[in-house]
Amino acid sequence: MEDDGRSIGSEAVVGAGPPGTDPSRGASVPPPVEQPERLVAWQLIGQARACQVIGSPLYAHLLTTAAQDVLGGGPLADLLVPRVRPGRGDAAGLRLMAAVHRLVLTRRATKLATHFPSVGGTPDLGTAGATFLDAITDHLEVLRVDVERPCQTNEVGRAAGLVVGLLACSAITGLPLAIREVGAAAGLNLRLDHWRYELPGDTIVGDPDGEVVLAGRWRAPVPHADHGFRVVDRRGCDRNPIDPTTAEGRLALSASVWADQPARFERLGAALRTAARVPATVDAASAAAWTREHVTPAAGRVTVVYHSIVEEYLEADERAAFHRAVEAAGAAATEEAPIAWLRMEPSSELRHHAVSLRLWPHAPELRHLATTGAHGDDVTPR
Incomplete structure (x- = not known):
């Protein structure tokens, strides 16, 4: 049940603004569950900030992309908003990235794998976001199951x-x-x-x-x-x-x-x-x-x-x-x-x-x- 999520203090985690705004700007208090798109984006951008601080620029970029996609009503909104949980969302960002990484490790997301060093790829932050969203769309049904897996970082x-x-x-x-x-x-x-x-x-x-x-x-x-x-x-x-x-x-x-x-x-x-x-x-x-x-x-x-x-x-x-x-x-x-x-x-x-x-x-x-x-x-x- 171990997790990386609280890698920075809660007061440093920023919130997501209304649709169309930069999700990296906003209040440190999570939006209410009654505003699920904003809450999910807040959870994702908070984890993105944590990843950036701890030295994962790829995950920081992909999670920021994910937050923007949620606010824009993209495939990640379809995937995550119906499953929204209060507060930090039971490490929503980490559960999402573990589910996507599972696709890469099992060779089901071959284009995205070219950006993942864990399987020999080299990140290109200029194109990784779009490839990431394509993989989400292509594997949406599998991800509906895998994002429900509990966060299990045994570091x-x-x-x-x-x-x-x-x-x-x-x-x-x-x-x-x-x-x-x-x-x-x-x-x-x-x-x-x-x-x-x-x-x-x-x-x-x-x-x-x-x-x-x-x-x-x-x-x-x-x-x-x-x-x-x-x-x-x-x-x-x-x-x-x-x-x-x-x-x-x-x-x-x-x-x-x-x-x-x-x-x-x-x-x-x-x-x-x-x-x-x-x-x-x-x-x-x-x-x-x-x-x-x-x-x-x-x-x-x-x-x-x-x-x-x-x-x-x-x-x-x-x-x-x-x-x-x-x-x-x-x-x-x-x-x-x-x-x-x-x-x-x-x-x-x-x-x-x-x-x-x-x-x-x-x-x-x-x-x-x-x-x-x-x-x-x-x-x-x-």
Whole structure:
């Protein structure tokens, strides 16, 4: 259930104006559902701005084209307006681009593929928009199904931010980790102890021989880097788990990666190969009920419940119930059986997300450990 959507603060996401206006100009508050064309355009242009900030000019261009097409009553209005959802639309822009990328990866949109580096293309922003709209028209019926797929970006680069908290848990408690991920998608980051982390100061933690290599992502020394960490148990949950060992699972994960970011594709490939040999259970379950069952104190280990860019996808009641479940587990923790709550979630700071930690009984108050980009780059430990 992970997602890239809140890559910039909500106050920086601009709205769509009335039909015929530039959708990149307008209020930061989303239009009401009663104005569905404007709301969909607002959602798309917000994601376009996020993609531009994080380094995907192709997706920024195509999503801006999509917003203009919606306001103009084109094929994307036919596709998206009947399916409009309030607010950010459950990552409408990301779901659209994953559906289109799926067409490219399965060789059904061959002309559009010439613009997608993920299959060897070279973007031409002068012509890509028109080719994109042609592909939408040609595959409208398939897209009606695929845009309903939930956003499932299982970005392994986010482990660069999470590792700051894992090292703290290990060093403060002196115990190995039992990790519990909420919104785990395919569970790739349940294998994060098998990644190789090349930290500042020539320090390597994780698996020195790991295929996933995270290097050059930290802007300052990482506290407790010399301590390392060890995972002795792993389990996660997701409303719609993906099996990364199947062809469909690999396609779903690949489609969610932005097509003009080859380094992310390389990391995904390495993570998929690791997942094929390192088992990890991802239960189909809601966050709160699963936490009550699987996040419990256990002697001789610190149980770490963690998530990255998940909370905005939880309904308010479910989010509150999840928080209560974690805090109840924390209240039952002891020195011998600690509970940790590690979060990487959006902050109001442009481009950045906050990595924060609560650790019962050692440090139960919320501590901000680092800021990081949405994909685990520019990690700045505090």
